[in-house]
Amino acid sequence: MHSDDPSGSVAGVIEKLKARFADRCATSQALREQHGHTTTWLENQPPDAVVFAETTEEVAETVKICAAANVPVIPFGTGTSLEGHVNAPEGGISIDLSRMSSVLEVNSEDLDCRVEAGVTRKQLNSYIRDTGLFFPIDPGADASLGGMAATRASGTNAVRYGTMKDAVLALTVVTADGNIIRTGGRARKSSAGYDLTRLFVGSEGTLGVITELTLRLHGQPEAISGGVCPFPDVQSACQAVIMTIQMGLPVARIELLDSMQVRACNSYSKLDLAETPTLFLEFHGSEAGVNEQSETFSAIADEFGGGPFEWATAAEDRSKLWAARHDAYWSGRGLRPEAQVVATDVCVPISRLAECVTQTAADIEAEGLLAPIVGHVGDGNFHVQVLVDPDNPDEMKTCEAFIERLAIRALDMEGTCTGEHGVGQGKQKYMKREHGDALELMQSIKEALDPHNLMNPGKILPQS
Ligand SMILES: Cc1cc2nc3c(=O)[nH]c(=O)nc-3n(C[C@H](O)[C@H](O)[C@H](O)COP(=O)(O)OP(=O)(O)OC[C@H]3O[C@@H](n4cnc5c(N)ncnc54)[C@H](O)[C@@H]3O)c2cc1C
Numbered sequence: 001m002h003s004d005d006p007s008g009s010v011a012g013v014i015e016k017l018k019a020r021f022a023d024r025c026a027t028s029q030a031l032r033e034q035h036g037h038t039t040t041w042l043e044n045q046p047p048d049a050v051v052f053a054e055t056t057e058e059v060a061e062t063v064k065i066c067a068a069a070n071v072p073v074i075p076f077g078t079g080t081s082l083e084g085h086v087n088a089p090e091g092g093i094s095i096d097l098s099r100m101s102s103v104l105e106v107n108s109e110d111l112d113c114r115v116e117a118g119v120t121r122k123q124l125n126s127y128i129r130d131t132g133l134f135f136p137i138d139p140g141a142d143a144s145l146g147g148m149a150a151t152r153a154s155g156t157n158a159v160r161y162g163t164m165k166d167a168v169l170a171l172t173v174v175t176a177d178g179n180i181i182r183t184g185g186r187a188r189k190s191s192a193g194y195d196l197t198r199l200f201v202g203s204e205g206t207l208g209v210i211t212e213l214t215l216r217l218h219g220q221p222e223a224i225s226g227g228v229c230p231f232p233d234v235q236s237a238c239q240a241v242i243m244t245i246q247m248g249l250p251v252a253r254i255e256l257l258d259s260m261q262v263r264a265c266n267s268y269s270k271l272d273l274a275e276t277p278t279l280f281l282e283f284h285g286s287e288a289g290v291n292e293q294s295e296t297f298s299a300i301a302d303e304f305g306g307g308p309f310e311w312a313t314a315a316e317d318r319s320k321l322w323a324a325r326h327d328a329y330w331s332g333r334g335l336r337p338e339a340q341v342v343a344t345d346v347c348v349p350i351s352r353l354a355e356c357v358t359q360t361a362a363d364i365e366a367e368g369l370l371a372p373i374v375g376h377v378g379d380g381n382f383h384v385q386v387l388v389d390p391d392n393p394d395e396m397k398t399c400e401a402f403i404e405r406l407a408i409r410a411l412d413m414e415g416t417c418t419g420e421h422g423v424g425q426g427k428q429k430y431m432k433r434e435h436g437d438a439l440e441l442m443q444s445i446k447e448a449l450d451p452h453n454l455m456n457p458g459k460i461l462p463q464s
Pocket residue numbers: 039074075076077078079080081082085086097117138139140141143144145146147148149150151152153154155156204205206208209210211329330420421422456459
């Protein structure tokens with residue numbers, strides 16, 4: 001519990017922040033609610049106030065004011081996280097980084113850049129388009145790069161380009177006591193001490209506030225081809241994915257949509273795909289390379305009863321497909337507009353993918369759930385979006401039990417309870433099962449870096 005002492009109360013903190021930041025410290029109900037969790041059925045728990053910071057020093061000042069009064073701080077990027085990450089269960093101050101939106105430097109010759117934490121991935125890509133470089137991590141939503149680092153995000157391109165753990169070279173971080181540290185330089189590798197960069201990547205705002213990121217960039221591929229490939233069932237689609245990865249075919253994207261998701265995309269994005277499990281693919285490379293990769297994949301699909309693989313090199317055809325893939329969340333919602341979404345993800349070793357997806361599909365059917373499956377299957381990662389009526393306790397019970405079985409199924413297959421969405425509030429209950437005694441070490445790290453539990457409290461680590 002945090003301080004009730006009036007001299008150190010939230011009200012006192014807000015007074016100080018208003019004196020310092022004027023209308024950049026907001027307390028309206030609407031703004032506070034916008035800065036709590038809004039993307040899924042999880043309860044909205046708004047902070048007491050929102051500070052719109054514009055510099056690293058302003059973040060540090062805000063953290064110091066809060067720390068002096070024992071008031072929690074919740075960093076906020078664009079609020080697209082799915083597990084209640086930005087909720088303020090103990091109240092406190094949300095630090096919104098969206099105004100820290102400058103690209104500070106682009107070093108084309110070294111394929112890296114430095115950005116403020118509020119820059120979004122689309123904003124970075126349009127800024128660097130003319131350099132021939134691009135930033136590949138693509139979680140669908142136009143999330144902030146600070147938020148993406150904080151959740152160790154990935155997405156459709158991760159199978160080829162890795163996740164935020166691979167993309168971040170260094171960070172500037174405001175620690176829980178308001179100090180400003182830098183976790184590395186621009187070197188591609190380093191053996192100099194503990195890897196603080198990777199400690200903060202995925203820490204969900206529980207260890208500090210990221211204010212700047214140094215990121216790896218990649219050359220835009222000379223040629224891109226991609227398309228869709230239908231399969232008779234999810235099992236054969238997954239087997240084709242497994243073989244593609246095991247053969248080392250360098251796919252840039254390989255995404256599974258089950259038949260329910262294809263139906264949703266057809267209706268929402270005005271497509272006319274066959275309503276059967278379908279893989280969306282993209283290949284990057286030279287003209288000859290992408291043709292060869294497409295042909296190899298066609299042969300693999302054929303072996304598992306899939307196809308025809310219809311591939312297109314025209315940019316507008318590809319963007320229509322990928323726009324539909326990125327809108328999968330919204331199209332899924334359209335299957336039952338009055339319902340709420342419980343979005344969940346797991347990740348398993350690639351050899352267990354077919355088994356995990358098939359068992360999950362059978363579970364969905366047995367429970368009679370409306371729950372499309374869509375996934376970045378090249379990484380063994382897939383999502384299920386369960387559409388439920390949160391006011392119906394029986395439905396909620398069925399949904400919760402399904403999600404628990406899914407998480408345990410993935411863990412039993414030596415996978416993880418979340419491949420990319422993160423823990424937030426929703427996945428804490430699986431942390432002990434996933435990490436065993438290592439969870440205690442995580443708790444010790446938290447206590448060492450944030451002894452008063454002020455940085456985004458109530459997230460990642462199960463509450464004792
Ligand atoms: C339609 C849809 C599709 C999605 N698809 C994917 C997907 O394919 N892959 C994927 O990985 N995710 C996906 N997500 C989830 C979400 O987009 C990611 O988790 C994203 O990385 C969150 O970024 P954000 O800027 O919105 O962060 P927020 O939601 O604002 O914050 C997320 C967490 O990070 C912390 N945080 C934010 N900024 C900072 C900072 N500067 N310093 C320290 N901590 C910070 C917050 O306190 C919070 O704990 C999807 C979400 C939606 C709505």
